[in-house]
Amino acid sequence: MRSGAAALLVTALVGGVSWHFLDNLEVRLQEKVGDIVDVRESPLHESAVADAAEKVDRVLFRFEYDHLYQADKYAHSAGQHPDVTVLAVTGETHWQTGVALVLQVTGHGVEIGADGSVIKEGDERICFRLQLGPENDTRDDDIECPTGAAVPVTKDPSLTGIDDRLKSALQSAGSNENAVSAALVGLQLDPAIRQTVGARNGTVGVGLRASQYDCILARITSKGAELWRPAHRQLAPGEMSCTAETALSSAFGKYPH
Structure with missing residues (x-):
């Protein structure tokens, strides 16, 4: 009986220590990565992605409106839009090689409370991948932004307001x-x-x-x-x-x- 009780006591102590260790480990992990997970799933981030996505819609509309098909023209056109930076461009033409663009877009996010008040707002840089041709056009929103220098795009002058x-x-x-x-x-x-x-x-x-x-x-x-x-x-x-x-x-x- 004594040995059985001792065994149960040891098991309980070990279990308690293990539970306490795991609980502390979980807290630490949440402190380390919780912010990252929460940010990407937060209403603020989702709102910023939606705002940035609308700006990408305007970029794509301009591509179609101007009947573009060459990689350098796509990059130049995209770079003229406010809050849009071209991070990468590959390919030559839409119907031959296809053209892939990676855009970094500044999106403004707003988190609204249940009473309609603004809890938090701010800007985030959201990345998108556009695959234009050679057969179909596809788009990936909110991808991981690549590292490295942006593609240099000369801004056009403007005759607006003169x-x-x-x-x-x-x-x-x-x-x-x-x-x-x-x-x-x-x-x-x-x-x-x-x-x-x-x-x-x-x-x-x-x-x-x-x-x-x-x-x-x-x-x-x-x-x-x-x-x-x-x-x-x-x-x-x-x-x-x-x-x-x-x-x-x-x-x-x-x-x-």
Whole structure:
């Protein structure tokens, strides 16, 4: 009886020590990795992923809208979007090799309480993998972000918000080619914006192009200045040029039917 009782006592002590050890080990593990697990499954993270995913939707829409198919064009287009960084690009074209892109997107997450109040909010960097062709397009959201330097992407200049200043400057310059050129210099536009000026029969034409689809054409006569932004499809590769020559042609101001 005594030996049996002793055995039970030892078993109980060992079990208690083991339970205490395992319990402490579990607490330590939770302290070490609990934050990582909780963050990735938290409402804040899920909200940030959803916000970032909407930005990727806009990137993909632009790919389709601009009829892109080359790897460098995909990367350049994606890099123009706010909060989007291109981490990797492989392949050459959509229909031959297929193109794979890895994007890092800043998503804004918000955790809302049961009463509708904001408990916590913040930005997170979320990564996405896009496989474009050669047969199907696929997308993986919230992947592990790769290490290494981002793909360098030159940001395009922009003509957004300059219409009123441009028209006012051209109105003041009048239909004089040299005065118009001087007026453009005075606007201090981004040097990356391509500028052309020409004159014909008392009319001065101006072409300003910031990127493939960001173009302003202007025509200045004795009656004043007129600005025109051609439609997206008119500016597609192989279509209308964004130059002073076009501003002076019969195509000026005519949208496609």
